[in-house]
Amino acid sequence: MAAFTSSSAVDLRLLPYDIAATKAHAHVLNHAGFLDDDELDAIESVLTRLLDEWQNGDVRDTGSDEDVHSLVERVLTEELGEAGRRIHAGRSRNDLVATDLRLWCRDAATEAADALARFIELLSQLAEQHTDTVMPGYTHLQRAQPVSLGFHLLAHGFALVRDAKRFRAAYESADVSTLGAGALAGTTLDLDPYIATQKLDVTRTFDNAMDAVSDRDFVADLVYACALCGVHLSRLAEEVVLWTSSEFGFARLSDSWSTGSSMMPQKRNPDVAELTRGRAAIVIGDLTALLTVLKGLPLAYNRDLQEDKAIVFRAHDATVGCIEAMTALVASITFDPTTMADAAMSGSTWATDLAEVLVTRGVPFRDAHEMVGRLVADLEGTGAAATASWLASHEGFQPEDVFVLDRREVVSRRGSRGGTAPNRVLEQIEQLRAAINDACMRK
Numbered sequence: 001m002a003a004f005t006s007s008s009a010v011d012l013r014l015l016p017y018d019i020a021a022t023k024a025h026a027h028v029l030n031h032a033g034f035l036d037d038d039e040l041d042a043i044e045s046v047l048t049r050l051l052d053e054w055q056n057g058d059v060r061d062t063g064s065d066e067d068v069h070s071l072v073e074r075v076l077t078e079e080l081g082e083a084g085r086r087i088h089a090g091r092s093r094n095d096l097v098a099t100d101l102r103l104w105c106r107d108a109a110t111e112a113a114d115a116l117a118r119f120i121e122l123l124s125q126l127a128e129q130h131t132d133t134v135m136p137g138y139t140h141l142q143r144a145q146p147v148s149l150g151f152h153l154l155a156h157g158f159a160l161v162r163d164a165k166r167f168r169a170a171y172e173s174a175d176v177s178t179l180g181a182g183a184l185a186g187t188t189l190d191l192d193p194y195i196a197t198q199k200l201d202v203t204r205t206f207d208n209a210m211d212a213v214s215d216r217d218f219v220a221d222l223v224y225a226c227a228l229c230g231v232h233l234s235r236l237a238e239e240v241v242l243w244t245s246s247e248f249g250f251a252r253l254s255d256s257w258s259t260g261s262s263m264m265p266q267k268r269n270p271d272v273a274e275l276t277r278g279r280a281a282i283v284i285g286d287l288t289a290l291l292t293v294l295k296g297l298p299l300a301y302n303r304d305l306q307e308d309k310a311i312v313f314r315a316h317d318a319t320v321g322c323i324e325a326m327t328a329l330v331a332s333i334t335f336d337p338t339t340m341a342d343a344a345m346s347g348s349t350w351a352t353d354l355a356e357v358l359v360t361r362g363v364p365f366r367d368a369h370e371m372v373g374r375l376v377a378d379l380e381g382t383g384a385a386a387t388a389s390w391l392a393s394h395e396g397f398q399p400e401d402v403f404v405l406d407r408r409e410v411v412s413r414r415g416s417r418g419g420t421a422p423n424r425v426l427e428q429i430e431q432l433r434a435a436i437n438d439a440c441m442r443k
């Protein structure tokens with residue numbers, strides 16, 4: 001029974017938070033007259049020493065405590081006798097574990113948002129360097145229109161900044177103390193839960209004790225933020241895999257962030273990107289697991305809830321690990337601007353821009369689309385080189401329209417809001433930096 005039900009091997013990670021919550025509860029009890037000042041001091045100093053031991057790596061799971069909360073209470077009782085035996089008045093492990101986990105989730109969300117901020121800053125710097133590096137933009141994985149590498153990298157940056165905002169929202173949803181809820185129904189003791197919120201530097205206290213011990217929305221919010229972030233990292237990882245393949249040849253992995261093959265001496269494999277793609281699958285599974293744990297639970301506390309910790313710890317560790325690894329991977333990539341530009345301009349990717357030239361001369365777009373379509377067919381049929389004179393030899397086109405064949409020009413003339421023109425890309429970098437500054441919690 002003990003081996004099957006114990007959670008200490010997993011939830012020992014909550015020890016610093018259980019110590020903080022227990023100190024806060026000791027203040028609540030002291031204020032209400034259930035612990036005298038000497039007992040409060042003694043409890044605080046034992047807990048401070050326990051935290052030191054934890055930070056030195058000296059607290060280990062011995063398998064003899066059912067969970068981290070039992071461990072802390074046992075230490076207090078062993079060290080202090082009666083004062084230790086008073087600490088659990090007016091509280092339950094049900095309200096305690098909810099507060100511990102809320103405090104952990106706040107730190108976890110902060111860590112993830114900070115890691116994202118560093119990655120987004122890297123993408124911004126690369127975007128600044130590559131406003132003129134032209135590559136093909138794709139739809140259906142077919143070359144569609146030339147874009148800049150900076151523009152493309154920023155598209156990933158904007159997805160990741162939304163993730164940082166979701167982590168910030170997850171922080172806010174966790175930012176509640178449930179101490180004082182007791183097992184499910186409050187307490188007959190006259191305890192002030194606001195003392196705990198102050199001691200824990202938490203913004204709010206709970207409203208309904210039964211909800212307080214049953215609610216794991218804050219865990220779901222964090223795991224969802226992890227899962228969607230994992231999806232975004234996985235899409236970027238997939239592009240790294242494509243770009244660094246010989247088929248694309250757009251970029252080269254560094255030696256230190258690629259792996260060799262045990263058999264094929266020439267290999268330079270994108271394992272970090274592939275593992276990021278793979279781990280996103282695990283985190284998506286974690287979100288499903290958590291929601292499934294919650295969906296059938298009658299109020300209030302049920303032991304199923306113990307499983308939430310392994311889930312959220314794993315989802316968070318995997319996500320932060322992927323953010324950090326992808327940051328290092330992308331930082332170490334060398335791009336090949338010539339191959340990218342050649343690919344960008346092959347296959348008449350300028351056709352849409354040319355049709356828009358005709359629109360500026362008053363041609364209805366559908367007619368322009370047909371005219372350019374005929375031009376492209378001619379090029380493909382005769383194998384003619386696309387030049388100014390070739391262009392002007394077709395009815396309705398003029399020699400200066402040849403700018404569409406100039407890769408820099410064609411990218412820089414797409415100056416609409418959010419477009420590919422370098423000045424627009426610089427504007428987007430500023431927007432991205434402002435957004436990450438807003439979302440970031442540790443300034």
Ligand code: ARG
Pocket residue numbers: 007011066067069093094097301303305306307
């Ligand atoms: N280890 C438990 C958990 O993580 C703590 C709460 C136990 N409460 C109980 N009534 N058995 O959920």
